Amino acid sequence: MAVGAPRNRKPTLFIIGGAEDRLGKATVLRRFVRLAGGRNARIALIPTASSFQGEVAEAYHDVFTRLGAPDPVVVNPQDRQAAHDPELVARLDGATGIFMSGGSQLKLSQRLPGTPLGDALHRAHERGAVIGGTSAGASIMSQFMISMGDEGITPRQRHSQLSAGLGLLEGVVIDQHFAQRSRYGRLMSMVAASPSLIGIGIDEDTAIEVRNRTTFTVHGSGAVFVLDCREAVSDAPEARRGAPLMVSGAVVHSLPAGATFDLSEVRLVDFVEKHPDVAVALASAKA
Amino acid sequence: MAVGAPRNRKPTLFIIGGAEDRLGKATVLRRFVRLAGGRNARIALIPTASSFQGEVAEAYHDVFTRLGAPDPVVVNPQDRQAAHDPELVARLDGATGIFMSGGSQLKLSQRLPGTPLGDALHRAHERGAVIGGTSAGASIMSQFMISMGDEGITPRQRHSQLSAGLGLLEGVVIDQHFAQRSRYGRLMSMVAASPSLIGIGIDEDTAIEVRNRTTFTVHGSGAVFVLDCREAVSDAPEARRGAPLMVSGAVVHSLPAGATFDLSEVRLVDFVEKHPDVAVALASAKA
Numbered sequence: 001m002a003v004g005a006p007r008n009r010k011p012t013l014f015i016i017g018g019a020e021d022r023l024g025k026a027t028v029l030r031r032f033v034r035l036a037g038g039r040n041a042r043i044a045l046i047p048t049a050s051s052f053q054g055e056v057a058e059a060y061h062d063v064f065t066r067l068g069a070p071d072p073v074v075v076n077p078q079d080r081q082a083a084h085d086p087e088l089v090a091r092l093d094g095a096t097g098i099f100m101s102g103g104s105q106l107k108l109s110q111r112l113p114g115t116p117l118g119d120a121l122h123r124a125h126e127r128g129a130v131i132g133g134t135s136a137g138a139s140i141m142s143q144f145m146i147s148m149g150d151e152g153i154t155p156r157q158r159h160s161q162l163s164a165g166l167g168l169l170e171g172v173v174i175d176q177h178f179a180q181r182s183r184y185g186r187l188m189s190m191v192a193a194s195p196s197l198i199g200i201g202i203d204e205d206t207a208i209e210v211r212n213r214t215t216f217t218v219h220g221s222g223a224v225f226v227l228d229c230r231e232a233v234s235d236a237p238e239a240r241r242g243a244p245l246m247v248s249g250a251v252v253h254s255l256p257a258g259a260t261f262d263l264s265e266v267r268l269v270d271f272v273e274k275h276p277d278v279a280v281a282l283a284s285a286k287a
Numbered sequence: 288m289a290v291g292a293p294r295n296r297k298p299t300l301f302i303i304g305g306a307e308d309r310l311g312k313a314t315v316l317r318r319f320v321r322l323a324g325g326r327n328a329r330i331a332l333i334p335t336a337s338s339f340q341g342e343v344a345e346a347y348h349d350v351f352t353r354l355g356a357p358d359p360v361v362v363n364p365q366d367r368q369a370a371h372d373p374e375l376v377a378r379l380d381g382a383t384g385i386f387m388s389g390g391s392q393l394k395l396s397q398r399l400p401g402t403p404l405g406d407a408l409h410r411a412h413e414r415g416a417v418i419g420g421t422s423a424g425a426s427i428m429s430q431f432m433i434s435m436g437d438e439g440i441t442p443r444q445r446h447s448q449l450s451a452g453l454g455l456l457e458g459v460v461i462d463q464h465f466a467q468r469s470r471y472g473r474l475m476s477m478v479a480a481s482p483s484l485i486g487i488g489i490d491e492d493t494a495i496e497v498r499n500r501t502t503f504t505v506h507g508s509g510a511v512f513v514l515d516c517r518e519a520v521s522d523a524p525e526a527r528r529g530a531p532l533m534v535s536g537a538v539v540h541s542l543p544a545g546a547t548f549d550l551s552e553v554r555l556v557d558f559v560e561k562h563p564d565v566a567v568a569l570a571s572a573k574a
Contacts, residue, residue, distance in 0.1 A: 153440055154466045154490065154510050155541055179441045182469055188541070203441065203531075223441050223531035238560050244490075244510035244543040248555040252539045254442055254475070256531040268535040273525050 009128035013168055013210040017176040017202030017222065018102055018135030022063040028207045028220045033067040035130040035209070036097025043072035044095035048111060049103030049136040056101045064099075072099070075117070083115035092120035097130045100137030106147055108140040109163050118166055125168050135176050142174045143167040144197060149186035155247055157239040160186040162194075169210060172263065175201045178225055191227050192234040192247040198266060199227035206257075215269070217260045226253040228266050296415035300455055300497040304463040304489030304509065305389055305422030309350045315494045315507045320354040322417040322496070323384025330359035331382035335398060336390030336423040343388045351386075359386070362404070370402035379407035384417045387424025393434055395427040396450050405453055412455050422463050429461045430454040431484060436473035442534055444526040447473040449481075456497060459550065462488045465512055478514050479521040479534040485553060486514035493544075502556070504547045513540040515553050 012035055020028040036043055043064055047056040057074050064072050073091045075098075077083040092098060098121060100108065112118040125131050131141065139145045142165045149160030162173070173194075175187045178201035191199040202208060203222025210216040218224050228251040235246040253268060255261060260270035299322055307315040323330055330351055334343040344361050351359050360378045362385075364370040379385060385408060387395065399405040412418050418428065426432045429452045436447030449460070460481075462474045465488035478486040489495060490509025497503040505511050515538040522533040540555060542548060547557035 152466055153469055153471045153512075179439055179472075182440055184440045184471060185466075225440075233555060233558075235558065235560055239543075245541065246543055246546055246555075246558055248540040248542065248546070248548075248558075250539045250541075252537045253535040254532065254537075255535065256526075256533055259533055259535070261535075268520060268533075271520075271522065271533055271535075273522055 010211050011125050011128060011213060012130045013125070013141055014130050014132035014207055015138045015141055015174060015202060015210065016132065016134035016207040017138060017178055017204050019177065019180070019204035020134055020207070020220065021205050022059060026063060026067060028205060029063055030067050031207070031209065031219050032097065032099065032130065032132045033064055033069045036069065039068050039070070041069040041097050042095050043069055043097045043099060044075050044091050045072045046075050046098065046100045046137070048076050049105060049107050050101050051103060060099060060101065077111045077117060080111050080115060083111045083117040089116050089120045092117060092124055095124060095129055097132060098124055100133035100140065102135030102137055105136035105139045105145055106163065108136060109145060109147070109165060112140060113164055113166050121166060121168065131168060138176045138202060139174050140165045141168045142172045143170050144173045144194070146173060146175050146186065146190060149183070151182045153182060153184045155185045155189035155192055155245040157189065157236070157243050157245055158241045160190055162190065169213060171196070172198045172200050175199065177204055179203045179222060184225065188227055188247060188250065189236070189245055191229045192232060192245055192250070193236040195229040195232060198263060199225070201225035201227070214264045215260060215262050218255050218257050220257055222256070224255045226255065226261060226266070228252070230266070297498050298412050298415060298500060299417045300412070300428055301417050301419035301494055302425045302428055302461060302489060302497065303419065303421035303494040304425060304465055304491050306464065306467070306491035307421055307494070307507065308492050309346060313350060313354060315492060316350055317354050318494070318496065318506050319384065319386065319417065319419045320351055320356045323356065326355050326357070328356040328384050329382050330356055330384045330386060331362050331378050332359045333362050333385065333387045333424070335363050336392060336394050337388050338390060347386060347388065364398045364404060367398050367402060370398045370404040376403050376407045379404060379411055382411060382416055384419060385411055387420035387427065389422030389424060392423035392426045392432055393450065395423060396432060396434070396452060399427060400451055400453050408453060408455065418455060425463045425489060426461050427452045428455045429459045430457050431460045431481070433460060433462050433473065433477060436470070438469045440469060440471045442472045442476035442479055442532040444476065444523070444530050444532055445528045447477055449477065456500060458483070459485045459487050462486065464491055466490045466509060471512065475514055475534060475537065476523070476532055478516045479519060479532055479537070480523040482516040482519060485550060486512070488512035488514065501551045502547060502549050505542050505544050507544055509543070511542045513542065513548060513553070515539070517553070
């Protein structure tokens, strides 16, 4: 393999639900580095969403190099105008992997969609560089992005709002810190109101690896929820502000590591139990 | 109407998710009193699940009489033997409404199912007395009862267990304090492992009124979740203890006040938006 060549040529997204392990086995980030080309990777880091951009850039520099990648370059536009800087664009154009940190997704939505940097992200995706992001960096990837909302499992009227994301993944809304911040209700209220969208809720330290814009596989220690309201009935057009929404007939998938899901058919296509040692031990104990 | 005659003759359960309003409009308990016969009601109160039986009996005495019912009688067996007391049985046999308080459902499961008091509850249900219960008093009604479990939206392996309830409602598992204690995961793990059962999760200050063992209508300020895993795929037989469960294709209904649901067909059959004043105001504003 030529130095710096990406390990895969298929458009790949790597979308993390936040708070991924960086200090231990780093299962999730290890997979990202591998997809980016390992020791041949050229990683561009976008710490822009964070309130602590320097610290965040340093932390990811440390974990990526510990996992075998060369030093990443940093791309950190401070406003929308800076997202036109040809030097920053060139850094993304040269990358085999791009990683967007957590923080405020509204900072990202101000500086990436519709700018030359945003265009470079789309080009990178087309040519098979892996686009990774965690937390806010995860939410910005979809066409529609949840930008705020309350906690809880009950879907409620007008407790969240959508903004425009990058659109690297169409037809979905991505939410993160899903179980940890109990965001089932806010994501369900979004897809109940927009049943053409599929909701994807990703737990912390958990990621989906999306191939060819249609199929994803789950990695990490938590689960991924898929909320499908295409056939559901809802009072979203009528309910008053704050009221519990009626959503009847939503199809819900909760998917741990090892599950592969087809987003175009909206169904599970493969599952490999990720703890064969424990499974075998239990089976032996029963036998 | 004859004094003391029940207002309805159809087998009726009134199952409350706990923490129902007693001091304000008391919408949920008002409905229970009405179903029991209003000023002609003969209510028997079972405070047995509680650690504060005296206080609980007094609190329900106060609210039921404030809502127009005559003084309730108390049925409070202190052990399984006491549940054979003919005097207590007679109090249930004479009631048009029976109400079980919250507390520990394992106290109820020790003293009611399979005892003469439990038989009296079944007879009361048959003849059309309304059987009400809140929190623990709600869980004990179903055939299978969740007796413990952790919080969170992620279904996990072996985080909950089932015990035998009264079986007034068959084919379901009832959970309570549903959104407030984030019990989506524990209920989903139960129905994923036992897909012949339908999960019903009831929020606080919210109730289902079950008629003829098949159809329920929602009352109160929260929502009721119905979890249906009959067509779902799960790794519940293989997953290791504590692992996030794979549950793909669960059908989920979240139902606020005004929704009527058929448990035999497992589908919404009617919905009346319960805030017509606000709906009309919004419609006018748009027009």
